[in-house]
Amino acid sequence: MNSATAGSPVMDALPSVNADRLPLLLVPVLALVALPLMGSLSTWVTLTVAGLAMGMIIFIIASGLTLVFGLMDVLNFGHGVFIALGAYLAMSVLGTMTGWTASEHLLLNLLAALPAMLVAMIVAGGVGLAFERVIIRPVYGQHLKQIMITMGGMIVGEELIKVIWGAQTIPLPLPAAFRGALLLGDAAVEKYRLIAVVIGLAVFAAMFWVLSRTKVGLLIRAGVQDREMVESLGYRIRRLFVGVFVAGSALAGLGGVMWGLYQQNLTPQMGSQVNVLIFIVIIIGGLGSVGGCFIGALLVGLLANYTGFLVPKVALFSNILLMVIVLLWRPQGIYPVAKR
Amino acid sequence: MSAPLLRLEGVHTHIGAYHILHGVDLDVAQGELTVLLGRNGAGKTTTLRTIMGLWQASQGSIRFDGEDIGACRTPEIAQHGIAYVPENMGIFADLTVCENMLLAARGARRAQDIDERRLTWIFGLFPALQKFWQHPAGLLSGGQKQMLAVARAIVEPRKLLLVDEPSKGLAPAIIQNMIAAFRELKQTDTTILLVEQNFHFARQLGDRVAVMDDGRIVHSGAMAELAEDEDLQQRLLGLSLAAHQ
Numbered sequence A: 001m002n003s004a005t006a007g008s009p010v011m012d013a014l015p016s017v018n019a020d021r022l023p024l025l026l027v028p029v030l031a032l033v034a035l036p037l038m039g040s041l042s043t044w045v046t047l048t049v050a051g052l053a054m055g056m057i058i059f060i061i062a063s064g065l066t067l068v069f070g071l072m073d074v075l076n077f078g079h080g081v082f083i084a085l086g087a088y089l090a091m092s093v094l095g096t097m098t099g100w101t102a103s104e105h106l107l108l109n110l111l112a113a114l115p116a117m118l119v120a121m122i123v124a125g126g127v128g129l130a131f132e133r134v135i136i137r138p139v140y141g142q143h144l145k146q147i148m149i150t151m152g153g154m155i156v157g158e159e160l161i162k163v164i165w166g167a168q169t170i171p172l173p174l175p176a177a178f179r180g181a182l183l184l185g186d187a188a189v190e191k192y193r194l195i196a197v198v199i200g201l202a203v204f205a206a207m208f209w210v211l212s213r214t215k216v217g218l219l220i221r222a223g224v225q226d227r228e229m230v231e232s233l234g235y236r237i238r239r240l241f242v243g244v245f246v247a248g249s250a251l252a253g254l255g256g257v258m259w260g261l262y263q264q265n266l267t268p269q270m271g272s273q274v275n276v277l278i279f280i281v282i283i284i285g286g287l288g289s290v291g292g293c294f295i296g297a298l299l300v301g302l303l304a305n306y307t308g309f310l311v312p313k314v315a316l317f318s319n320i321l322l323m324v325i326v327l328l329w330r331p332q333g334i335y336p337v338a339k340r
Numbered sequence B: 001m002s003a004p005l006l007r008l009e010g011v012h013t014h015i016g017a018y019h020i021l022h023g024v025d026l027d028v029a030q031g032e033l034t035v036l037l038g039r040n041g042a043g044k045t046t047t048l049r050t051i052m053g054l055w056q057a058s059q060g061s062i063r064f065d066g067e068d069i070g071a072c073r074t075p076e077i078a079q080h081g082i083a084y085v086p087e088n089m090g091i092f093a094d095l096t097v098c099e100n101m102l103l104a105a106r107g108a109r110r111a112q113d114i115d116e117r118r119l120t121w122i123f124g125l126f127p128a129l130q131k132f133w134q135h136p137a138g139l140l141s142g143g144q145k146q147m148l149a150v151a152r153a154i155v156e157p158r159k160l161l162l163v164d165e166p167s168k169g170l171a172p173a174i175i176q177n178m179i180a181a182f183r184e185l186k187q188t189d190t191t192i193l194l195v196e197q198n199f200h201f202a203r204q205l206g207d208r209v210a211v212m213d214d215g216r217i218v219h220s221g222a223m224a225e226l227a228e229d230e231d232l233q234q235r236l237l238g239l240s241l242a243a244h245q
């Protein structure tokens, strides 16, 4: 039986594996292009680290959202509420441990910061579970309603935050050992930004591992491409989606903690402020692509810092500009997901 | 004859406002290959999708292996032991051939867990899959994708295969491979419901045949009977040619 298949000419054309590596160059190219414009190497180092830190935080926040859209075509404009929720929760948790956060000991700082992040992730994940049940599930497949009801959910969430924590801006100081800067040659690099980069890389590595090495990850990637086929193979995609939604909400909570510490103060609207940014990032990356989201987030972070220094007036719309340019190059984003 | 493995009775399917299936009655006997023929737009794909639960039947009953699956969701239906090869093949283009197969093997958590003897058998049927095992499935040719789609359906034993036009868009040489593969599959007593336009393909494989038109089964019987009766072919399939133009 097999001999019939082996020799036929059509079979022998060997398609080459040529993974799309071009986008991986975007981040280094942007950084290198900026270098001569900066005037001094130390400024460039400072801004680049700041940009990468910002990009990593945005990635942590946006990574779940891109999968939520990819898997179920759900447009969740309420994602920002988990950011604010995470940040406020962390503030409350850290507030109970001022002895440890004020200490100069890194270990004590971490002992305070880790539970704060954990609580933010767990509660944001739990609220995400409820959000999916109550707000998202009734509007599966109806984009207009999704936009309206998730925005509504976000407004309600913001008001609840005001009820619990008040409407005023609340300072969120960094734990003592995270403050200050390291000197790399002439360049001052804030410690917290390095920490943010490390955490961002860790989250990316973990997601990459899950998506490429585990069966659940495989199912998620397959589901983003062809939901019906995943179901036809006998898997419950709804369950998978709920899991992804909860994980995405928890990551948004974590990102919220990091964003709050980055800004060092909190407002109930901080979620909606980041919302636009994360949508730009996932559109740049290609809806449903985690790798694209990562690159998009780093580009947005770097560009915001570079333009903020060079041409502050452009900084206001540099993200939009970046999105336009990327979409002119690749209309479906950096890594278009093969959908049927 | 024992009770059929799959029995559709009076199945109606609506897609949105359109009434597509108008009372489909269809039996698929255990261990046989049943071919579903019919002109374009007759409702063959819709019938398979309704069996899979991808469209909900609005009326009628679908019994599989002694159970009513009409109200089940797609994943449950698959778990009952039905594998589906859709018309568009449903290949995950960004995943490798290996990853595509791993997803189809529900019992396997890693590629190493896939039953090796079965895999060897599949590689015998479709050597290209072994050759391109680690390649993204999106890079396969149309024929190779079709092979992968069929291979996914048989990577674990299933009670029933639903296969939608496996010969679609394939060169004659590849169609011959496909026929050989299905012949071998038949040796394993797998029950198959095969949608086909290509009568040449269909007559070489089918034990039984059902012909569809306008959302109904208009003829069903033994394939041998239809293959010999030119009048009947003319009436059933000539009609399909006329409807093409």
Ligand SMILES: Nc1ncnc2c1ncn2[C@@H]1O[C@H](COP(=O)(O)OP(=O)(O)OP(=O)(O)O)[C@@H](O)[C@H]1O
Residues within 6 Å of the ligand: B015, B016, B018, B020, B038, B039, B040, B041, B042, B043, B044, B045, B046, B047, B087, B197
């Ligand atoms: N999603 C849909 N929405 C509306 N009508 C549909 C849809 N899918 C199929 N139809 C209609 O249902 C009828 C049957 O379609 P179906 O795909 O089942 O035919 P088929 O027998 O498989 O045809 P072909 O041989 O061309 O694949 C056609 O008239 C088609 O236009």
Ligand SMILES: [Mg+2]
Residues within 6 Å of the ligand: B044, B045, B046, B087, B164
């Ligand atoms: Mg069809």
